[in-house]
Amino acid sequence: MQLWQEWWVWMAAAFVLGILETLASGYVLLGFAGGALVTGVLLLVGLAGGSVALTVLVFAVASLICWWALRRVFGWPKDPVKIVRHDINDN
Numbered sequence: 345m346q347l348w349q350e351w352w353v354w355m356a357a358a359f360v361l362g363i364l365e366t367l368a369s370g371y372v373l374l375g376f377a378g379g380a381l382v383t384g385v386l387l388l389v390g391l392a393g394g395s396v397a398l399t400v401l402v403f404a405v406a407s408l409i410c411w412w413a414l415r416r417v418f419g420w421p422k423d424p425v426k427i428v429r430h431d432i433n434d435n
Contacts, residue, residue, distance in 0.1 A: 349393050354384030354403075371414045378414070379407025 347353055361377035383403045386392035392402045 351384045351387035354380045375411025376407050378410030379403050382406035
């Protein structure tokens with residue numbers, strides 16, 4: 345069995361991506377971590393796998409859904425960029 349077919353490899357990748365998210369915030373890597381976690385669980389129960397293309401497709405779709413769900417739950421940043429139109433030193 346090849347390494348990309350092992351469920352524990354996907355779980356380890358999810359763990360590493362989750363740790364890396366703490367270093368680069370913005371929910372970018374957390375979506376990929378969620379996708380790797382879902383892929384690992386599906387490989388564990390036997391619902392995914394077979395070919396590289398199918399496994400990568402499951403990972404990509406799961407990552408996209410996880411990223412979208414995180415954006416729906418946590419939302420976009422609420423603070424818009426402040427544009428200063430006058431100098432505070434001018435009277």
